[in-house]
Amino acid sequence: MRRKIRVSRKLSQRIALGILILATILVIIPVLFIIIQIIVNGSGAISWEFLTQPPSDAGRAGGILPAIIGTLYLMLGTIIIALPIGVLAGIYLTEYARDNWLTRLINMAIMNLAGVPSIIYGLFGLGVFVLAMNFGMSLLAASLTLACQALAMTITTSREAILAVPRDYREASLAIGATKLQTVRHVVLPQARPGIITGAVLAMSRAAGETAPILVVGAAFLLPGLPQSPFDQFMALPYHLYTVAAHVPGVPEATMWGVALVLMVVVLSFNIVATVIRLRARRRRST
Amino acid sequence: MEHSTSPTAAQVLGKNLRRRWRVREKFIEGWILLAGFLAIVVLLGIVILLFKEGVPVFLHTPPWEFFFGTKWYPVSEPPTFGIAPFYVATFWVTLVSTAIAVPVGVACAAYLSEVAPPKIRETVKPIIELLAGVPSIVMGFIGLMLLSPLIQSMFNLPTGLTGLTAGIMLSLMSLPIIVSVSEDALRAVPNEYREASYALGATKWETIKHVCIPSALSGITAAIMLGVGRAIGETMTVLMVAGGALAVPVSPTEPMMPMTAAIASGIGNAVQGGLQYQALFAIGLTLFIMTFTVNVIADRVLERQKRKFAR
Numbered sequence: 001m002r003r004k005i006r007v008s009r010k011l012s013q014r015i016a017l018g019i020l021i022l023a024t025i026l027v028i029i030p031v032l033f034i035i036i037q038i039i040v041n042g043s044g045a046i047s048w049e050f051l052t053q054p055p056s057d058a059g060r061a062g063g064i065l066p067a068i069i070g071t072l073y074l075m076l077g078t079i080i081i082a083l084p085i086g087v088l089a090g091i092y093l094t095e096y097a098r099d100n101w102l103t104r105l106i107n108m109a110i111m112n113l114a115g116v117p118s119i120i121y122g123l124f125g126l127g128v129f130v131l132a133m134n135f136g137m138s139l140l141a142a143s144l145t146l147a148c149q150a151l152a153m154t155i156t157t158s159r160e161a162i163l164a165v166p167r168d169y170r171e172a173s174l175a176i177g178a179t180k181l182q183t184v185r186h187v188v189l190p191q192a193r194p195g196i197i198t199g200a201v202l203a204m205s206r207a208a209g210e211t212a213p214i215l216v217v218g219a220a221f222l223l224p225g226l227p228q229s230p231f232d233q234f235m236a237l238p239y240h241l242y243t244v245a246a247h248v249p250g251v252p253e254a255t256m257w258g259v260a261l262v263l264m265v266v267v268l269s270f271n272i273v274a275t276v277i278r279l280r281a282r283r284r285r286s287t
Numbered sequence: 288m289e290h291s292t293s294p295t296a297a298q299v300l301g302k303n304l305r306r307r308w309r310v311r312e313k314f315i316e317g318w319i320l321l322a323g324f325l326a327i328v329v330l331l332g333i334v335i336l337l338f339k340e341g342v343p344v345f346l347h348t349p350p351w352e353f354f355f356g357t358k359w360y361p362v363s364e365p366p367t368f369g370i371a372p373f374y375v376a377t378f379w380v381t382l383v384s385t386a387i388a389v390p391v392g393v394a395c396a397a398y399l400s401e402v403a404p405p406k407i408r409e410t411v412k413p414i415i416e417l418l419a420g421v422p423s424i425v426m427g428f429i430g431l432m433l434l435s436p437l438i439q440s441m442f443n444l445p446t447g448l449t450g451l452t453a454g455i456m457l458s459l460m461s462l463p464i465i466v467s468v469s470e471d472a473l474r475a476v477p478n479e480y481r482e483a484s485y486a487l488g489a490t491k492w493e494t495i496k497h498v499c500i501p502s503a504l505s506g507i508t509a510a511i512m513l514g515v516g517r518a519i520g521e522t523m524t525v526l527m528v529a530g531g532a533l534a535v536p537v538s539p540t541e542p543m544m545p546m547t548a549a550i551a552s553g554i555g556n557a558v559q560g561g562l563q564y565q566a567l568f569a570i571g572l573t574l575f576i577m578t579f580t581v582n583v584i585a586d587r588v589l590e591r592q593k594r595k596f597a598r
Contacts, residue, residue, distance in 0.1 A: 013492040017402055023394030024403075024411060027466065030459055031418045034429055085322045092323030096316070108586070109326040115513075115582035116575065117520025118423075119547045120333060123554070123571045127336045131559055148329050155326060181312045209422025212522035212547070216554050238424040238523075245428050246527055253432070260428050264421070271420045275413070 038261050045258025054224050059244045060251050064259055069226050070139075070219070070234035071208050071266060077143025077230070078150055078207040083200045085147075086154025087189075090196075093155070094162045095184055114152035121149045122216030130217055137218030140230040145213045150203040157199020161192040194281030198274045205270035209263065211238040237263040337575055341568035344368065353569065357535050361553065361563040368566040370573070372535045376450060376543035380525055383454025383539050384461055384518040389511050391458075392465030393500075396510075399466070400473035401495050419463035427527030430456040435528055442540055448530035450539040456524050461514035468513060468589075472506020473499055475596050505592040512585035516578050522547040546574050 053063030097103040125145025135141040165188050173183040189196075219239040227234045241259045244251045345353065348368045356369020395415075399408050434455060435447030442451075476499050484494040500507065530542020531552065544552070550567050557564040 009490055009493075013490045016492040016496070017398075020394045020398035020402060023391045024398045026391050027395045027418070027462055028411060028414050031414050031421075034421065034425075035417070037429070037433065038425070085325055088319045088322030089325060092319045096319060097323065106323060106326055108583075109330040111586050112579060112582055113326055113330055115516050115520070115578055116330075116333065117522065117547060117578055119520070119522040119550050120337070120571050120575055123340075123550065123568060124329075124333045124336055126554070127340055127568075128332065151326060151329060179312060181315060205420065209420075209424065211422065211424040212526075212551055215523075215551055238422055241424055241428060242523065242527070245431060256428065256432075260425055264425060267420060267422055268417070271417070 035264075038257065038264055041254070041257035042259075042261025042264075045252075045254040046261065050258060051262070055222060055240075058222060058248050059240065060248065060255070064237070064240060064262065066223050066226055067235040067237045067240040067259070068262065068266075070223075071237040071263075073139055073227060073234060074143060074146065074214070074236055075204040075207050075270075077139060078146040079200055079204050081143060081147035082150040082154045082203060083196075085151060086199070086203075087158045087196060089151075089155045090158025090162050091184055091188075093159050095180065095188070110152050110155055113148075114156070116149075118149060118210055118212040119216065121145055122213040124148065125213055125217045135231065137220075137233055138231045139227050139234045142214050142217045142219065142234065142236075143230070145217050146207045146210055149210065149213060150207055153203045153206070154199055157202070158192070158196050161195025161199070162188055164195060165191040194277055198278045198281075201270050201274040201277065205267050205274070208270065209238055209267045211242055214239055215242070237266065333575065337568055337572040341565060341570075341572040344562060344565035344569045347562055348566070353566075354573075359533055359549070361557075361566065366562055368562070368569075370546070370549075370566075370570055372533055373544060373546040373549045373570060374573070375535050376529065377519055377545040377547075379450040379536055379539045379543060380454045380457060380529060380545050381515060381518040383451055384457035385511070385515055387455065387458035388461045388465055388514055388518075392462050392510070392514070393469050393507055395462075396466045396469035396473060396507075397495055397500065400470045401499060402491070415463050415466055418459065421460075423460065423521055423523040424527075426456050426460055427524040430524060430528035444540055446530060446542055448528050448542050450529055450536060450541065450543045450545075453525045453529035453545070454518075454539060456528060457518045457521055460521060460524065461517040464517060465510045465514040468510035469503070469507045472503035472510065472592060475506065475592070476502045477596060503592070505588045505595070509585040509588040509592065512581050512588065516581040516585065519581065520547060520574070520578050522551050526551050546570050550574075 050063045051068065052065050054066050055064060056062035093103065093106065097106070122145065125141060125148070129135050129141040129144045130137060133141075135144070169187050169191060170183055173187040174180070178186070214236055218233070219236045220233040221235075221239075221243055223233060223235050237259065241256065241263060244259060245256050348356070353368055353370060355371055356367060357371045358367045358369045359372060360367050399411060403411070430452055431448075435449075435452050437447070438444065438449060438452045438455075439447030480498050480502055481494055484498045489497070525545045526548040529545055529548060531544045531548065532542035533544060534541075536543040550570055553563060553567050557567055
């Protein structure tokens, strides 16, 4: 009797652990499946012409150069705005802010900003940057919108990176007569740099894939040329994928997969860069 | 005479330089302070804008009709704005997503935290991070190309673009956050708890089930809330694969239009300040309040979890 109970306990342990492994496999398989599908179906469309020509016939033929360039501009514009603010806010929260209700309020605001749906950032950008500030449906308005969305991330990563700098460094700097700001600039920030850059690169990767905000703020459906100034309209990869997949009838499937592949390459290469920076920084710290 | 004046001049110069440096420092510190407050400014800006643009629609459509009306005809004469089809759709899509992502995600987290050897853990985690990095538009595209034909033939439906399809894609998108937050919660459970359980003769599974998961329950709850928040707020995926029908959906296998998709698909045609524009901002306000509530609850629960094991 007792033996039987022990066997069944062992068996239920086996089954349960099997289910846990199964769940993990269930998470991994779709990821690999999606990546492989995109590579297999998309690589056929990739050609020199596809990457260097503007689209023609409403996206059915030609290339996607304006969308690639537009996305790169957008990433750049987003990070130029969001990174300095993120770093300054990170400095404020770690070096200057006291532990009081105001700081808690700021932290709560950051936490909530991270959870605001992307479409709402789109409405915000439309109301504030496109209409109220009259930037129109431009690269500038879209960058500002995406920067607002990236803010939560750049602040959080900067704050974590600065917090990780040991206290002794600051004290040593203050002890030789440096002011607080000199300490931050010459001691704390250089130490925190890998962490800050990792966050910035991740924020850029996310900005590259965002579609809903630029859909609302008004990315262009088709443009023959490249944007010449921040006030110009622009094309972007994710929006282009949306239009060719959901709006234009008769686009060859290979073209859609090709756009998806290029977008994934842009997004994931930035992810990989972030991972490499993080690993290298960790190795340097441990030696 | 000259000897005594020249050091004073240098001193004056030094003092001026120092003062200038102080002024510059104060200036930069002003910017630091300003940046610190910007998060509050943006959040408040969002709230104010949504109120200012959205609330006037209630002058035309009373809140009762707006929230419980089932007819959304923004361009007919007179227009009617009832948003019930949208939040019912959001409910279905979120339900499907949560029903899949929670058991799978928590089980995966339990495996990674309690069972998996470090080597497997180090391989699986980047793959899950990879999933978090896939843009929502690509998820929508995959749903459109690969999942919707499958759903259509499996359930014998007139179209594969349904709430179910969207929910399945959304479950993939909320999995990374559910797994990582749950895993953090499980890892925060002190080892003494597990050892005490083993010492009583419990097996590994019994320990996970009766000790680890109950101890980490508040963290896991927060993970679920964050996953729900993700599913409610996702836009592109549901816009592409949920089907976009305007009737109130009675089952997840119907085509439907969740709130985010309603905003995204309507905003391009809405005239600034017009009734439809206001109605869409009012949907945005409703959506914001929903996700805000979910996030605040998740944050509270996480705080409590942190305090529980912090000593």
